[in-house]
Amino acid sequence: MEERIQTLLQEINAYNATDKAGVEAYRLRYTSKKGVVGELFEELKQMPVEQKKTAGKILNELKQAAEAKLSALQEQVETSTASANALDLTLPPVPNTTGNLHPLTLTRYRIIEIFERLGFNVADGPEIEDDWHNFSALNFPENHPAREMQDTFFIEKKGVAGAPQDVLLRTHTSNVQIRLMKSQKPPIRAIMPGRVYRNEAISARAHCFFHQVEGLYVDKNVSFADLKQTIFHFAKEMYGKDVKLRLRPSFFPFTEPSAEIDVTCLICKGEGCVVCKRSGWVEIAGAGMVHPNVLRNCGIDPEEYTGFAFGMGIERVTQLRYRVNDLRLYSENDIRFLKQFNTSGIA
Ligand code: DAH
Secondary structure, X not given: OHHHHHHHHHHHHHOOOOOHHHHHHHXXXXXXXXXXXXXXXXXXXXXXXXXXXXXXXXXXXXXXXXXXXXXXXXXXXXXXXXXXXXXXOOOOOOOOOOOOOOHHXXXXXXXXXXXXXXXXXXOOOOOEEEHHHHOHHHOOOOOOHHHOOXXXXXXXXXXXXXXXXXXXXXXXXXXXXXXXXXXXXXXXEEEEEEEEEOOOOOOOOOOOEEEEEEEEEEEOOOOHXXXXXXXXXXXXXXXXXXXXXXXXXXXXXXXXXXEEEEEEOOOOOOOOOOOOOOOOEEEEEEEEEEOHHHHHHOOOOOOOOEEEEEEEEHXXXXXXXXXXXXXXXXXXXXXXXXXXXXXXXXX
């Protein structure tokens, strides 16, 4: 037996394991209950008493040596896998893919920045609105086509279940003009960005929801010249110094006189292209002097105060800025479209 123990001791000392499977194989062979050391203990039981003492001593030494070796192997394998998993600080970093702002948000921020420097506040109003704020207070006659079902999403109809007036999704941001003039005294100078809704079939050029920025300036002696210079300043800041402005007479129930405002097409520089329908001009806003009836509806005396107002489509401004030709892209959330507006410098 002593000889076998010596050979086993040598085997154990020479054993090497590089992974967990190797350690397990060692355990099964040497230190587990059915392993070779265990077998020797079984044999020891059968030995004559006089031999038992010396054999038992060296067998115990073998057992201790075998167990010590098992712990050493376990530790060795664990530290080597830990160092294999450790960070290699010499590797180049994995770039962070950061999110980015939506192009409409970028444009809205830029619009706000330009008007804030002219002393305009930013105001907000509800998207679910009543007929009075969306239409009546803005001097829309009772039978105006914009009140018809084809344009407006109605939520409640007047008279149905006792509703005192129609409740609807606002069709423009002009409702916020009314809310501001009802709640504040002139001077009022604010822009009002927000989402608006119209019952339109969705296509590249039309959508059932889009975004506008309303502008309003009410004070003593506000004139049409102020309106023109304000929009001209905005256009130069937004599109560059060379931009030209054109005002065409128009009609809105809530302004008198009213105008549609065009800028020279930035895409073809006035040469004529599909965006400007070969005219060299693109419309950016509707505007005008606030109608005396509107001021009166809000408790402001039109003999004392005048004001100008304008409404701009944020999608249109964004289209000219980034040359996006399909309105649907703004709400489809296609990451390939959205990540082109990453301004962090990391793609
Ligand atoms: N509310 C108009 C629209 O949605 C835009 C507009 C035109 C707003 C003229 C104004 C304005 O404030 O003066 O088409």
